[in-house]
Amino acid sequence: MSTHRAIVRTGDTVTVATVPTPVPGPGEMVIAPRYAGLCGTDIQMLRGLRDDPAPIIGHEGIARVVATGDGVPASLRPGTLVAVNPTHPGDPGFLLGHNVAGLLQERTLLPATAVAGGMVVVLPESTDVTLGPLLEPLAVVRYALSQLRAAHPETLLIIGDGTVGHLAARAAARWLGERTRVVLVHHTEAGRRFSVGGPYPPGSSLVAGELAAALPGPVAVLLATPRDATVAALEAALAVTGPGTLIDVVGGLPPGARTALLPGVDLTAVRAANCGGRPDPALVTTTSGGVRLLGHRGVSNEHLRAAAGELARDPERYRDLITHRTDLDGAARIMTALRTGRNRIIDGHRLVKLSIEIDIRKDLR
CATH class of the missing domain: 3.90.180.10 (Medium-chain alcohol dehydrogenases, catalytic domain)
Known part of the structure; x- marks a missing residue:
């Protein structure tokens, strides 16, 4: 055998x-x-x-x-x-x-x-295979930013400094426009040092707890957090944004996750409504306070191809x-x-x- x-x-x-x-x-x-x-x-x-x-x-x-x-x-x-x-x-x-x-x-x-x-x-045979580990997470970012673009954001708030958070911060200019200001909220000071010391630092680098002032709008929010931190990240985002904000819950969630700030909203169901890149545009839930929520699991093949094209276009980014x-x-x-x-x-x-x-x-x- x-x-x-x-x-x-x-x-x-x-x-x-x-x-x-x-x-x-x-x-x-x-x-x-x-x-x-x-x-x-x-x-x-x-x-x-x-x-x-x-x-x-x-x-x-x-x-x-x-x-x-x-x-x-x-x-x-x-x-x-x-x-x-x-x-x-x-x-x-x-x-x-x-x-x-x-x-x-x-x-x-x-x-x-x-x-x-x-x-x-x-x-394509010309693909730089050494960048392979970034392909799927960048496809997730492609899907997220393609949906958040509908808000025409002046500010993109990203909470979470893992791979998806960093990729989103760097791809925002490409897929949202150069004038969108990126605010990246890190879990630790070590994460912020990495961002600030890198070749493509975001417009603003914060550590959790420093996000206190209202952000200039329109605002789009990407939550790129582990499942045990996503509800707290959502609550932090709600505290500094207002009606009309579009929030993408990319991060995982425990079953039946909810927050008292959004009564009656099953966050897990919001995230599960979009799977594998379908539907596109994604299904969005509008809360009683006017905040718009979406989430998604997985991507489509078109998102993977778009990510491969982006990595080929500007690999050093x-x-x-x-x-x-x-x-x-x-x-x-x-x-x-x-x-x-x-x-x-x-x-x-x-x-x-x-x-x-x-x-x-x-x-x-």
């Missing part, structure tokens, strides 16, 4: 193990991840804040097709460079790296529902957000540190995006 290496979660441990390599059945395909990333939801899974069952996580990255089963389109022949859209809008049974095995391994099986559902996106680079063994060590610790300082500096280079052996380019 053929085997390959994978980062496996077992109980409280994270180790590199040898696992059987799958053979694709009808409609299925096997891909070889080339560069994969670790995102905020992955870290929540490592810390036990989510109960997603996949022992091999990872949904951000770029891969090559290795093998296909009968019925797979010829456009996805072995050797093709691809990205996988991790959120199937019509099949909740496929959520890459959450309920099916993800990309942090040398070979990943994609089930027929993902292939037939068009979740495999062909990329985003490259430094990949702060840590390693292989499978190094990634297991970092994931263990993230699981047991509660900050994102790894090897002496702040982790924004971890890039994992995966050995695809010599049977592919």
